[in-house]
Amino acid sequence: MELRGTWFDGQSGRGAPGVMRVDAQGQIFRDVQGQPCAELAAVTIPARLGTMPRTLVFASGWRFVSDQHDQLDALMGQQGKNGLRWVDRLERNRNAAIVGLVLLVVSMFGLYQYGIPAMARHTADALPAELLDEMATEALQSLPLQRSELPLPEQQRIHDAFARLLKVNGLPAEHYRLHLRSAPKIGPNAFALPSGDIVLLDQLVALTDKEDQWLGVLAHEVVHVEARHGLRGVLQSAYGALLLTLITGDASAATSTVMDFSRVVLENGYSRDLEREADELGAELMLRGGWDPAELATLFERLAEQDSGDLPGWLRSHPANDERIRALRQAGQSAIPSR
Ligand SMILES: [Zn+2]
Numbered sequence: 001m002e003l004r005g006t007w008f009d010g011q012s013g014r015g016a017p018g019v020m021r022v023d024a025q026g027q028i029f030r031d032v033q034g035q036p037c038a039e040l041a042a043v044t045i046p047a048r049l050g051t052m053p054r055t056l057v058f059a060s061g062w063r064f065v066s067d068q069h070d071q072l073d074a075l076m077g078q079q080g081k082n083g084l085r086w087v088d089r090l091e092r093n094r095n096a097a098i099v100g101l102v103l104l105v106v107s108m109f110g111l112y113q114y115g116i117p118a119m120a121r122h123t124a125d126a127l128p129a130e131l132l133d134e135m136a137t138e139a140l141q142s143l144p145l146q147r148s149e150l151p152l153p154e155q156q157r158i159h160d161a162f163a164r165l166l167k168v169n170g171l172p173a174e175h176y177r178l179h180l181r182s183a184p185k186i187g188p189n190a191f192a193l194p195s196g197d198i199v200l201l202d203q204l205v206a207l208t209d210k211e212d213q214w215l216g217v218l219a220h221e222v223v224h225v226e227a228r229h230g231l232r233g234v235l236q237s238a239y240g241a242l243l244l245t246l247i248t249g250d251a252s253a254a255t256s257t258v259m260d261f262s263r264v265v266l267e268n269g270y271s272r273d274l275e276r277e278a279d280e281l282g283a284e285l286m287l288r289g290g291w292d293p294a295e296l297a298t299l300f301e302r303l304a305e306q307d308s309g310d311l312p313g314w315l316r317s318h319p320a321n322d323e324r325i326r327a328l329r330q331a332g333q334s335a336i337p338s339r
Pocket of ligand 1: 278
């Protein structure tokens, strides 16, 4: 096919009348003779707009202006046969849409999986101590806690051992407040609040027969406080609920989660990773004072026997599995057998 028109070389503004030849293979020639200068598939042909001459732009900078509309339309049709039909374009757009959707889902997942924990960690580190104390007071008041019924010398022994645990590990005693309480409704439990308030219930002490057992629980809880696990957990679910609200438009999830940390810590518990971290570091705290971390594994097993299912025991918020028990036993093998 040959079209008449004007060639512009892209350098000078002056065009030269000439011929554009397209052969059956879709090769374009600037002259009737000579080498092909481009491929038809690579050239964009503008759609017909009345009788306005149309300009074909080549990658080399050359342009060809022609008003032979019937031939140009025929070339557009030929391009279609060469693979640029509208179905293909639609197909490409559809693929782009799917890729976009997948990217969106992946980034949402990424935000949920990594962004939110990171945000929670930063916020947890930035919250002022006064706010944490206020939250703790509120949480402690909301729970059915009574005075401990342990004999006073026993209470003193627990306080002394806890103080020594902090001291041998160089942890500031003024950051912690150990509350010995009784709570028949809560059952054998212990928990730490982000403020450094740690509550140990008589019901849990009753299941122990060694100092290393209840102290193992306290060491574990100290790690939760030091690493701000509880706070991170609450903030994580708060941020998660916020993200969910943004996606679904339903605000009830967010409002019910925000700052509800006694629920998160007591009922939902910590993630498996945080538990492992608390076990490992808690065992180190114990070893430094010469206590045996393996005794915590013994307590886990005793709790598992006791747990009737209707009382939220320490196990509920700190689910033990064989892996944790094995790890604690292993840590215990390096214990100093002097006690
Ligand atoms: Zn824990």
